[in-house]
Structures are given as structure tokens and as C-alpha cells.
Amino acid sequence: MIDRVKDILDLNNSFFSFFKKIGWVFLLNILFLVTSIPIVTIGASATAMYTVLNKIIEEREFRFFKDYFTSFGENFLQSTAMWLLMLLITGIIYLDFGYVFQEMAGRFAYIMKIGTIIVAVLFCMIANAVFPLIAKFDLTMKEIIPTAIQISFQHVGLSLESVAFTLA
Numbered sequence: 001m002i003d004r005v006k007d008i009l010d011l012n013n014s015f016f017s018f019f020k021k022i023g024w025v026f027l028l029n030i031l032f033l034v035t036s037i038p039i040v041t042i043g044a045s046a047t048a049m050y051t052v053l054n055k056i057i058e059e060r061e062f063r064f065f066k067d068y069f070t071s072f073g074e075n076f077l078q079s080t081a082m083w084l085l086m087l088l089i090t091g092i093i094y095l096d097f098g099y100v101f102q103e104m105a106g107r108f109a110y111i112m113k114i115g116t117i118i119v120a121v122l123f124c125m126i127a128n129a130v131f132p133l134i135a136k137f138d139l140t141m142k143e144i145i146p147t148a149i150q151i152s153f154q155h156v157g158l159s160l161e162s163v164a165f166t167l168a
Contacts, residue, residue, distance in 0.1 A: 041085025048072040050135035125152040125159040
């Protein structure tokens with residue numbers, strides 16, 4: 001009986017461990033939002049978030065703020081460059097959506113609408129893989145995009161699920 005009470009009150013049991021991770025993720029999201037207030041820093045913030053999240057998932061030792069801001073600083077230039085590139089591509093796709101869905105009519109417009117949606121979904125699949133790659137691996141800018149494309153197409157189901165959660 002006493003052993004069961006000790007197991008229930010043990011801070012390392014699975015129940016407390018699960019809620020500790022939920023708490024870390026909650027705090028991590030708040031920190032991500034705060035450091036993303038200047039929109040330019042969203043890329044570095046996302047990379048830092050994924051760096052700490054990887055440590056939480058892998059149950060490695062981490063220092064929450066130190067690891068976050070270390071990753072933020074170390075990956076700032078690369079993550080910001082990727083974020084600005086993604087922002088530019090997103091803008092082009094947005095303008096394309098506006099033109100195709102507002103200005104075009106007829107059969108060709110129908111084909112263009114489907115094509116635009118496919119391009120947008122493919123872009124989202126690839127974009128969702130970029131910052132986790134930067135956080136996990138030491139890749140150059142030229143290696144990130146082909147690797148993100150490869151991962152997205154090797155795991156289409158997970159990539160589409162990720163897009164659905166991102167858009168929801």
C-alpha cells in the first residue's frame with residue numbers, strides 16, 4: 001500500500017512526466033510568440049522552438065531559456081534568410097490565388113485553380129520541414145530545400161497531416 005502511494009506521488013512517474021512535458025510545450029509556445037513579435041524573427045524563433053522541442057521529446061537534459069536563446073542566436077541568419085524566402089514565395093502564391101480565383105474564368109481557370117492549390121499545398125509541405133531541419137542538422141542553405149523536399153515526399157501522409165494542423 002505504501003509503495004503504491006509512493007509510486008503515485010513520485011514526480012518521475014509517467015503521469016507527472018507527461019504533464020511536465022505539456023507544461024514545457026506551453027511555455028515554449030509563449031516564448032515563441034514573444035520572440036516572433038518582430039515578424040522578421042519568426043524563422044529564428046521557429047528554429048529555436050524546434051531545438052528545445054527536440055530535447056524535450058528525446059528526454060535529454062536542457063536549460064529552457066539558455067538553449068532557446070543559444071539556438072536563436074546561432075541560427076538567426078540562416079533561419080531568417082529561409083523565413084524571408086518563404087515569406088516571398090507565400091506572397092507570390094497569395095497573389096496568384098487572388099488573380100486565378102478572382103480574374104480568371106472558363107476551363108483554363110479551373111485547371112489553374114487546381115494547379116494553384118496543388119502548388120500551395122506542396123509549398124506548405126516543404127515549408128513545414130525547413131525549420132525542424134535547421135534545428136536538428138547542420139545543413140547549408142543549398143542543402144536545406146532539397147532535403148525538405150525529399151523528406152516531404154518520402155513521408156507524404158505525415159507532411160499532409162502537418163499541413164492540415166498548420167492550417168487549422
